[in-house]
Amino acid sequence: MSDSVNVAIIYYSSTGNVHALAQAAVEGAEKAGAQVRLRRVAETAPPEAVNSRQEWAQHLQDTADIALASHDDLTWADVVLFGTPTRFGNPASQLRAFIETTGPLWFEGKLAGKVYSAFAASNTAHGGQESTILALANTFYHWGGVIVPPGYTDPVQFQAGNPYGTSHVAGEGMPGDVTLQAARHQARRAVEIAAALKAGGAA
Numbered sequence: 001m002s003d004s005v006n007v008a009i010i011y012y013s014s015t016g017n018v019h020a021l022a023q024a025a026v027e028g029a030e031k032a033g034a035q036v037r038l039r040r041v042a043e044t045a046p047p048e049a050v051n052s053r054q055e056w057a058q059h060l061q062d063t064a065d066i067a068l069a070s071h072d073d074l075t076w077a078d079v080v081l082f083g084t085p086t087r088f089g090n091p092a093s094q095l096r097a098f099i100e101t102t103g104p105l106w107f108e109g110k111l112a113g114k115v116y117s118a119f120a121a122s123n124t125a126h127g128g129q130e131s132t133i134l135a136l137a138n139t140f141y142h143w144g145g146v147i148v149p150p151g152y153t154d155p156v157q158f159q160a161g162n163p164y165g166t167s168h169v170a171g172e173g174m175p176g177d178v179t180l181q182a183a184r185h186q187a188r189r190a191v192e193i194a195a196a197l198k199a200g201g202a203a
Ligand SMILES: Cc1cc2nc3c(=O)[nH]c(=O)nc-3n(C[C@H](O)[C@H](O)[C@H](O)COP(=O)(O)O)c2cc1C
Pocket: 012, 013, 014, 015, 016, 017, 018, 019, 084, 085, 086, 087, 088, 089, 090, 120, 121, 122, 123, 124, 125, 126, 127, 128, 170
């Protein structure tokens, strides 16, 4: 049922945590039978900022082969999953910069009717993961999207614990099995809902 669902996973990551969640989301969406595009947004920080942290510069170098997100990715997708680090309780400006190029698509109604979901990482457990995900949802409302959160729709959610979207405490190290499984589940669920919407003729 879900093999005709197109999924764009669009993320920003400075030091790899959100990238790891995005990779897991790719796995979940592909396992659900979707066509998947993994896309990063452009780094907008100046080189001196990036190079001030070795792990930031290294991650940027390691992911240089991942294509940059484009408007075509958004129009192509039935499902868009956004991933971002928390920045003072909000999405990273790099991801916002991409989102704020989408005015023409929004104006033409091309962002409406898609399934949207989001995931995040912050340094601490109460450092703003939920506010970051909810802040992205503000945009999904403007776009006329269908917001599909993971809720508690899989046993892993009772371990991962965030019904708003997969989230990770980067201060505890890179995402572990439970968090990665939650990201796979979130993507799978988004694909299944999108497939049902398409089968039902939703626009
Ligand atoms: C400018 C800035 C603001 C940040 N704000 C927060 C914050 O509000 N709460 C928090 O827990 N972590 C905060 N962090 C830490 C990042 O969220 C964390 O390093 C990030 O989620 C790691 O993800 P990444 O490896 O994908 O870059 C901030 C980091 C920077 C650079």
